[in-house]
Amino acid sequence: MDKIWLKSYPPGVPAEIDPTRYSSVAELLEEAFRDHRTKPAFVCMGKEISYGELDALSRKLAAWFQSKGLARGARIAIMMPNVLQYPVAIAAILRAGYVVVNVNPLYTPRELEHQLKDSGAEAIILLENFATTLQAIVRNTSVKHVVVAAMGDLMGVKGALVNFVVRRVKKMVPAWSLPGHVKFNTAIAEGSRQSFKPVQQGPDDVAFLQYTGGTTGVAKGATLLHRNLIANVLQSEIWLDPVRANRTDIDQFITVVALPLYHVFALTVCGLLTIRTGGLGVLIPNPRDIPGMIKALEGYPITTIPAVNTLYNAMLNSPDFHKLDFSKLIAANGGGMAVQEAVAKRWFELTHTPIIEGYGLSETSPCVTCNPVTVTEYSGTIGLPLPSTEISIRDDEGNEVPLGQPGEICIRGPQVMAGYWNRPDETAKVMTPDGFFKSGDVGLMNENGFVKIVDRKKDMILVSGFNVYPNEIEDVVAKMPGVFEVAAVGVPDQHSGEAVKLFVVKKDQALTDADIFTYCKTQLTGYKRPKIVEFRTELPKSNVGKILRRELRDGRA
Incomplete structure (x- = not known):
């Protein structure tokens, strides 16, 4: 198969990345903690934590989990919105040698029970606002350790006021009871008295179970290995290089983290990529509150904003949009759903930076294609295959179709999952004998290698x-x-x-x-x-x- 898309790559973007650069995501995180210790890593509601603090907090939480006797590879669920505890929890679980199971905090008890049972999660870290959901079903699961966080946990003196407002004024925490639970800050304090044992992990160890409906509608865990996430972080980073590399006027890249970190797009592009590049992530716990989001972003010269069309549209229609500082904006990434031309054009008019549309799936960590960051015109395509990624457009018999003809988008690359967790039959349905993942989406590729989605095969x-x-x-x-x-x-x-x-x-x-x-x-x-x-x-x-x-x-x- 000719990689015709390579001729359309921006100058300086290589055809391949080196997915063996790190042996594990934990190694990638620890390198960033060492290299950027004094820089702020994340900020939420005005409270920053530095890379050094992220290192120390995650190490203590990792030691606490290890002290509970969980076997290597144990699954630990995270059920929180974008708060400071989220990156701490991800780093702790991965450094301790466990597997992260991301859970939508707005799930109903029925949805949560399925995911905890299917993953075999033995522990969960959740925000107290959602504790009633767990309370309803926890006895039906394998969960033995429950860590309950409060919104203000890592905010110092300000945290007590934040918790009072959340609990008493806004009444956002329904009464709950989870006997034997441990508070987040208690686990950190106890972990500081435990010894953290570094775990030797390899690229083929499981890092995340990212749940997705797939064609059957029953949520399945896409098994993402350490090498899958490492590859996609490096692919995403190198794709942004043409607009990042020469910006000596930017001391630290500042990313808007409005997409929920339990969503794979945010996990990779807002979470792991931000850490890998020593950036600052501005965490937005509730992106539906546009005035609150804009207030949280005021004063930050935003450099990157990954978002979906809905969010771009809502921001553009806010009367406070002019308060945002886009003077250093280098990339606005659109994914998750089609970016509408009217939204893309208006965004470009107001920020002078295009929305760069891409495409991905939970099964591919997620990024597969992206438009070059150097383009300025809306194309309506999902762009070119990323470095080390192959796209094959195939008919129902598995044969490649001619250029410009529609067929199923099939993907091969280092970011493609190992399979669905404990579902070999489902995995076999989506993997071809020559190693391509069948996306279920119908698209076509033009003579320059750009891919356009035509339809979804699934009724999704x-x-x-x-x-x-x-x-x-x-x-x-x-x-x-x-x-x-x-x-x-x-x-x-x-x-x-x-x-x-x-x-x-x-x-x-x-x-x-x-x-x-x-x-x-x-x-x-x-x-x-x-x-x-x-x-x-x-x-x-x-x-x-x-x-x-x-x-x-x-x-x-």
Whole structure:
């Protein structure tokens, strides 16, 4: 296969990266801790922690977990928004020789139980705001150690006030009870009296289980090895080099960390890449609060902002947008969902920096393609394969299609996962004999190597950059006594790109859309919940009785 995309690379970007540069993500982190000790690493609500503090705190927490007798490779879940404890927890788990299981803190008990049971997690670090969710299901899981953090834990004197406001004024912490839990700061204090034992880890050890729906809609853990994440961090770094390398006027790169760190895009590009380059990450716990986010960013000369279309659009429409300092902005990365041309054009007009659209998946750590950072025009493509990455566009028989013809986007590279956790059959369905991962997305490649997404093979719905799988929504709604049949599809939405729409055939004629909305609120996290319900007397089906979602989506039925 000719790598025709290489001719379109910006000058200085190599065809290959060296994924063996580090033996583990822990080694990458520890190098940054040594090289940048006095620099601030992350800031949240005005409180900074330095690389030296991140080193010390994560070492103590790692020692605490090791003292609990967890075996090497044990899975530890993190269930928090973007707060200072998140990077501490990631570094601690990896340095101690364990595996990070990222969990969406807005999950319902049903969703959380599945992920903890499937991963076999033996410990969890979570923010107290979400402790009631764990309380509901913890007895059904293998979790033995629960560390509960509070918003103000690492904020010193200010922290007590922050916790008072969160608990008493804003009432954001429902009453909870988790017998035997340990407070985050207590674990740090106890860990300081334990000896941390460095663990020799290799590139083929598991680093993260990143959960994704896949085609079945049942959440599966993409098994990401240390070498997968290292490769993707280095690929992302080298891709940004053309706009970063000569900026001697920038003392420290400042990244907006508004995307949640439990999302793989944020984990790699906002978290690990920021640390690798000695940058400062501005943590935004609630990116839906645009005024609060802009206030948190005021005074920081932002250099990089990875975001999804929804967030760019919300920022552009804020009356306070002009308060942000984009004088040093070198890169605005768009991923997770398609970037709309109108949003891209307006962003460029106001910041003089283009939104550089890319493409990735949980299974690929995540970045696969990206537009060159040197372009200024909106292209509507997802860009070129990154260094050391091959893209093959194939038909249903697995044959490569001619240039310009649509087919399934298949990916081979050092960032591709080892497989789905404990699901060899599912893994076999998505890996080709010659080592390509079948994305399930339909795209085409032009003569210059640029890839454009045409359609999604899966019936997946993309809500604000999050994958929503119709099967899961349908399984949940079908359990309602008043529902005879249900189909879920994605429909265009001005704010979130797509929204979930349900087509329902009633069993009980008294059933209302309000009943369905109320039920879904208890079973599904926010972005998965339907926005629209349409009642039908019947649903279109194939000759074997399969509901034809596409006909419903296209308005043909």
